[in-house]
Amino acid sequence: MFEAELVCWINSSEVLLLREDDRTLLTRCPANAIDLGHVVGSGPVNVTLADGWLFQTDDHDITILLNESGLSRNLRSWEALRPRLVSVVLTTIVCTWLLWKYGLGILVSIAIALTPPPVINAMDYSAMQTLDRLLADETELSDKQQDKAQGIFLDLVRELPADQRDGFELHFRKFPEEFGPNAFALPGGTVVLTDALVNEFAKDDDAIAGVLGHEIGHKVEAHGMRQIYRSLSVYFLIALIAGDTGPLLEEFLLEGQLLLQLSFSRDHERAADDFGLTLMSKAGYDPEGLKRFFAALEKYDGDSDWYSTHPLSKDRVDSIENFIESGEYR
Template sequence: MTWVYPLSDPRVAGRFFDGQSSGGRAACASVVGDQLHLEVSGETRRYSADQVRLGVQVGKASSYLHLADGAVLESLDVPGLQGLSLALKRSGSASWLQRLEVSPRLIVCSLVAVLVFSWLGVVYGVPWLSNQIAHALPVELERHLGEQSLEALDSFWTEPSDLSEGRQQEVLTAMAPYLRAMQQAYPKHPLQLHFRASDDLGANAFALPGGHLVFTDEMVALAQHDEELAAVLAHEVGHVIHRHGLRNVVQSSLLVFVMVSLTGDISAASDITVGLPSLLANLSYQRGMETEADDFALAFLRQQGIAPQRFADIMTRLDPPATKEEEGGAAASRLDSFLSTHPPTPERIQRFQTPD
């Protein structure tokens, strides 16, 4: 199907701006043969089809014909300008880009191609590129970022551990063989274990960039066996080895760049229509990182002769199975899983309960 813009008058009136001064002059445009003829102040300017580009109309504002010498023809007769542009395209001398601008089929195909490549870029390109960038950055930068993150954490979320010196030393002694094994396997990643108290975080453990591993007092108290803490430690070290902290920073920056590139407006990055897809993409990336850390932990536990069930046991206590009353809110539960930064806990537990 071809779109045709009928012209009630083959001549379109408007104002001509030469691109050198702000003043405009009355002008009249028409298509003669394969050229645009523009009558301005008693003289005729001629432009071939590849020297004319139809501007994009915004709302009910005037439309424009952009000319090769930097000049512009502005007119409120939008259908008239579209008709002139289409007549030039039909002359056969238009460039492929100009034909693209007025071809509905090519426009739709281009839109589909942009959407497909954008989706592929967000789903596959951003994680791959962020991984390459994160592993190319020096470990010293990551360590500095981790130290700053730990300072910020201590300023706003955590307090010094309430565990006795004796209990802290017991845990450190129990973890020492596993830390040594990991350090020997990955000498470029120094590991340091920290204990913190936090009512807000509860029973938790997490890895900061640069090998800082933080266990809350509640997490230590939740464990019924040192091997359970070793299983959690292995999971957090998986984050360090795969440089997930740094990758998160890089991915967030790349996502903002992609969204701004697609919208053409940096202020739109905070808009919900742009921010929501970015948020959902980030959640998906983080779930992938948690699975990657679980893979590392599972392999390490088997290598060290620790039953993977240890990880399943402490995870079950950390996130108990839902009761029948809680299962009634199935829709809310599915939404929570969709918006979670972690894979569903039952799936994670089942992985560590499955025999070799």
């Protein structure tokens, strides 16, 4: 790399590249054979000559002499660091936030409505295959225990409107001890009870009904699909703005999205609690059972709920008490 001078004249058809110290002619080529590349804001201008010489300069007036296109010149002007650029960036940030806050909910609802049931069922099947391969073992519950829970499950499903009953299946799995008494619902209606939950509440049908009603609520309200589509929407929105996210930004997005989604997950959990209370009451079960379930789970709560997608059990017990006292489930 050395100092050089690019000599050109307005309306000239030829450009000369001279060595700065001794004015030696390094190369010459037609002006229309020069490649300016893309000039970014106030960054350097890279001029590639026809025979491979690369001339770099901070003088942007050279782009005028070399007949830079009007579109490229306007784009470079907008990219320069000026108050105008700052206002454009701030406007973009505000519009992005408004779209994420208010627009994504509408788009997610549309996406859910347009998702074919076979696709959702395939998601359930794939999730169960993964769980069985990595975490879960075959249930050790007796046929009597399974039949009893299945009966409670069918009681609840029968109370749903006819157009909401399709797709529900109840499965049992044994999970590692650290999972404790647990249950979850997949987007297509597959509900899983752990052996630990059935064993711990073997004599409390109302508690099991409350848990199952809660999980049924997740499916009916499409909470799982909403979480999936919202997460994908946020990721693609940031990728659209930032371009290729790269591994570091991808890791940041995954961690950041967990925090962004906490409020939605907790809202979904509270909504599923209310749904379960109403459904189990209609099916003839005592809503106090769900309160007993969460009271028993308090020992599994950590010291902080910051990283939890679920509200703390003690807070849920309080919310259920208020819900029962209000009589809203009747």
